[in-house]
Amino acid sequence: MSQTQQQPQFPPFQPQPPQQVARNGLGTAALILGIIGALSGIVPFLFWLAGILGVIALILGLTGRGRAKRGEATNKGVALTGVILALVSLGLAVFGAVTTFKAVDDAVDEINKSVSDAQPKDTKPSGDAKDAGKSDTGADDEKPDPDKALEAGDSVIYDDDLTVTVSNAVSYNPSEYAAGHTAGNHAYKVTVTVTNDSKEKFDSTLLTADARAGKDGVDAEQVFDEKVGTGFDGTILPGKKATVVYAFDAPADAKNLTVEVTPSFEYNATQWDLKL
Known part of the structure; x- marks a missing residue:
């Protein structure tokens, strides 16, 4: 009686599925952008950068959490x-946006206030010009127009009660060391x-004075001659006044000299039309 030898039985080979790689990139990117956005937000005027990075980080972070819930990522935290x-x-x-916009609005308001304060609020003519502006009853018929050139001796008063007065033009002979005078012209x-x-x-050092001469408005060059033309120096305290002498070079046939004075960049310029 023959015996049949049995072969060992092996289970069929089943290939293992490839191990899935964790997709942690979105969560990591959200963390990095969130950190940069939060640091940028500390500086108010970088609110726009913080807002952009915050939106991107929020989208990436929510997407990364979704992957972690589905088992596609391991960095849920x-x-x-x-x-x-x-x-x-x-x-x-x-x-930051609210703070920045408020700061800008405050700055604009301050600038507008400074410009408003620098507007001439009135002019006070002195001497004959003052008397000419009054009727027989002593009341002012009409105030001088600050948009028109004033006359010699008139004053302009700004809203902060700073007063500027320009005298009449007096002819003089510059010295041989004077600068700005041209032979044939009159100073x-x-x-x-x-x-x-x-x-x-x-701060009187900020005051500037320029001039034009004649009917054609030719620039009258400023003359510097010893103490003439040196301009103001230092500050003028409240209740005090200061006086300086400027000199301008005009063509010999000029009949008038228009002097423009600007107290500083915070004030409007005012002109005086002086007869020569």
Whole structure:
């Protein structure tokens, strides 16, 4: 009786599925952008950068958390931290925008206030010009127009009670060391007086004076001659005044000299039409 030898039985070979690689990139990117956005939001005027990074980080973080829930990623905590930082970035962006816009509005208001304060509020003609503006009853018939050139001896008063007065033009002979005088032209002295009736000291070094001569308005070059033309120096305290002499070179046939004085960049310029 023969015996049949049995062959060993092996289970069929089944290939193992490839191991899935964790997709942690979105969570990591959300964390990085959230950190940068939050740091940017600390500086108010970088609110726009914090807002952009916050939005991107929020989207990436939520997507990264979704992957982690589906088992496609292993950094659920990192993605959650990115979402939290994204929300912080957005909050700081809103705060920075409000702060920045308020600061800009305040700055514009201050500039407008400074410009308004620099507008001439009135002019006070002196001498004959003052009497000419009054009727027989002593009341002013009409105030001088600050948009028109004033006459010699007239004063302009700004809203802060700073007063500027320009005298008539007086002919004089420059010395041989004078600068700005051309042979054949005539030189004229003009006295500028600043009275500070405001509540703050006035920096007189910022005052500038220019002139044009004749009917064609030719630029009259300023003459510097010893103490003539040196301009103001230092500050003028409240309740005090200061006077300096400027000189301008005009063509010999010029009949008038238009002097323009600007107390500083905070004040409007005012012109005086002086007869020669």
